[in-house]
Amino acid sequence: MGEELKVIVFGLGEEEYGIEVDKVRTIERMLPITRVPKVPSFIKGVINLRGVVLPVIDLRGRFGLEESVSTENSRIIIVAVGDVEIGFIVDSANDVIDIDSDNIETPPEIVGGIRAKYLRGVAKIGENRLLIMLNLAEVLKQKEIDQILEIEG
Amino acid sequence: MDMNAYLSMFIDESNDHLQALNENLLRLESDPEDVSIVQIIFRSAHTLKGMSATMGFEDLAALTHEMENVLDLVRNNKLKMDSFIFDTLFKSLDALENMVQDVIAGGSGKADVTHIVTALKSIVSGDYKNQASAPVAAAAAVEVSGETPQVSDAASEAASLLDEFQTSVLMQSMDSGLSVYHVVVHVSEGCILKAARAYMVFDFLERTGEIVKSHPSVQDIEQEKFDRSFTVFMISSASAEDIHKGIVSVSEIESADVTQMDRETLAQLGRRAEQAAEQPAAPPAAAAVVNAAPVAAVPAKQEPAKEEKARPASNGPVARTIRVDIERLDALMNLFSELLIDRVRLEQLATEIRRSDLTETVEHMARVSGDLQNIVLKLRMVPVESVFNRFPRMVRDIAKSLDKKIDLVITGAETELDRTVIDEIGDPLVHLLRNSCDHGIESIAARVAAGKPEQGTVHLRAFHSGNNVFIEIEDDGNGINREKVKQIAIKNGVVTPEEAKRLTDNEINMLIFAPGFSTADKISDLSGRGVGLDVVKSKIASLGGHVSVTSQEGKGSIFSIQLPLTLSIISAMLIKLGTEKYAIPLSSIVETGIIRKEQIRSVHKSFMMEFRGSVIPVLSLSKVLDCPSFSEAGEAETEIVVIRKGEKLGAILVDEFIGQSDIVLKSLGNYLTNIDAISGATILGDGQVALIIDPNALIK
16 A cells, blocks of 8 residues: 545546645635736736735646636646646546555556647546646746747747 | 744744844944943854854854853953954854854754864963963853852852741751751753653652752742752751762752751851841842842842843833744734725625615725724735844954945834845845845055045935835945946947947946846856856846846946835725726826827837827737637727826737726735746625736837
8 A cells, every 4th residue: 555645636627636625725616807918828827816926827728638618527736736726627526535656557658649648648437537647846936938929939 | 741832932032042142243343341231142153052042052052152252251350352263153144154054954954063172172271372371260250150159159149049047947847857958950961841740859858858958949949940950958857868869869960969958057157048038149149039030140149230231222122022923924914905805895796786884884994994904904014124223243244354444324124024035135235235245346556546435335225105115225336337337338249339428327237237237347156157146136026126227337236126105905906907907006007098099109020109298109908818708909988097107108909997906915826937928816896816917028
């Protein structure tokens, strides 16, 4: 038995993803978003979360997937990594589960079109359910954003 | 005991004491005969030593102890201050500062200070002048004054301790066959819980006998108001050896001297006590001082009369203050910002609902929250003194290393600025002051040749004006050599020769703030590496201020920094671009107006318009911000906002004005940094986020 991990499960398209619960501040319904000019298109803008201005990004866009229109089920997951606090727009967020860290396997090179370095691994839950664990620090890397900016600019 | 709880207090207070030491040493340097200053310095050093020892920073304590030895000789007129002693003391202060910085950074405050200690010791012994005048005696005297007197002095010490009643009690107990002991307990140097150790000793003594008198008093000992030793008179039936063994078995007790007292010594003591009572000038007066300043107790005993005289002069009336954690103030500020947002929302609702009693209440609330805003903002204001006070020392050092004579005159140190600005303004000021001392003020020879006094003067002024604070640095040095500035600017590619010809005097002066510019012929330690002034300029711009310079060749220069009073709440104009709302800081708006489309002219592919007799550029805000929901192309008449950056003006085209409002500045967080033309965000009355336009980025 490895370490027990509490994980928030959210959906992006057909896939299910997981973030450790201690990285997650809150989960919000969609809020009005103010557009910020001259940023990569996956940065949707900023929201007012109880008096604090926070940027939100579309995770699909961040992974280079096709962006979807927000629905009744869409949520903003507020995460904090290091000194960065940010909101992720996801298609749905509805579950908290415990997984054993031994059940997390190193990811294959590409999962659902996402490059492996954004992933911590793939966790097997039950018989035929796979959970993609995100490597948040890598997802939020500023350098990466600058590179994307350069390509776009 | 959790030392961390005391650490922040220790750091705060050490910084205060180091600052006081610095200031007073500077004062002493200009007036070396004034012993009262030495007293103040001594007290600061002593307190610092005590605190460091309590916190277990032994190197700190050891170094201050050596400083104390030197100062002690000075204040007893056994030693005359000279430049070597000043330099050594200043060096010691620097070393102490470094150690405290290390402690702040989470270190153990350890540092190798052997050479400074050796220098200090050589001063005490007189070796540094090769004068062997009474070194040993002096040193010994210092030792005694620093610590509670040894047993050999017990009798004379005791005279001041026992009153007639206590003496007679001791006499009577001797008559009834009990022994009377005079016990001096030394706590070991690194002991952290002195009071607790002392308590254990007392506990033991009370079990073996009866304590008649302790010095310092039991209360003072409980509050750790003693150095490293304390004295107790007790009656007991146990033997001296047993008592000694019992005390020493308490951990962290270094030694205990237990002396049995006989009738004769006691009688002597009694007589002395009487004499002492008749001469109020001696020990009783000292005791009074001890009560008044328990921390400085031991040195105060030396010259009570002088101590009393020095204290009122140094203190004066003290404003009653409390120390508050800066985070709490920030939290207060944040809460207030929330309130402000709700207030704006309420005002909106009240105008929609139009009920007179609601409007009245909202208006009252607006007034109250206006007052509250003033107070909250004031709370965050700090006098610039906290930045200025390190400059006299810095200028002294610079002057010394450059072999110049420079007098720094500070005025308006009480001027207050927002805490955030204070934190950031230090470095730019250091740069500017160094620049003035290094490049501004000439060498002594050059000054004399130019018919100026040998000593150069640098003025550092701070004052309020409207919603701004100005800080000026004026020197009576050489001024800016514009020809040289031009040549270097051309050589370094800052401007082309053609451009240089057209520049006004003021524009040439501003060239020194250009990146990669330096006029110093040789690179000195202080400034002249070509970094510095451009950093100063960008730093001040990031604080929402700007810096300018005026100069008269041969007469000197004035650097003037304009800073906003606060960075957290500003007045702004809210505007609309289609569905989006933006805020433009009022401080950079010159005028608003409406113009017809034909008034905008195309000049060389960029747009210009006439504004009050001059031609200014016109910018489309919706293009700059890539706004999808608005374009002024279809409008026959357009609203414009004329903005200013320094001397330059520009007009920006907007969709609609919403109105003026006090807004709370919010940062966009660490993820979104350096977004072009946006300086931050604010939350509007309806809860939506509006971005704040950075006008400085719009005018190039």
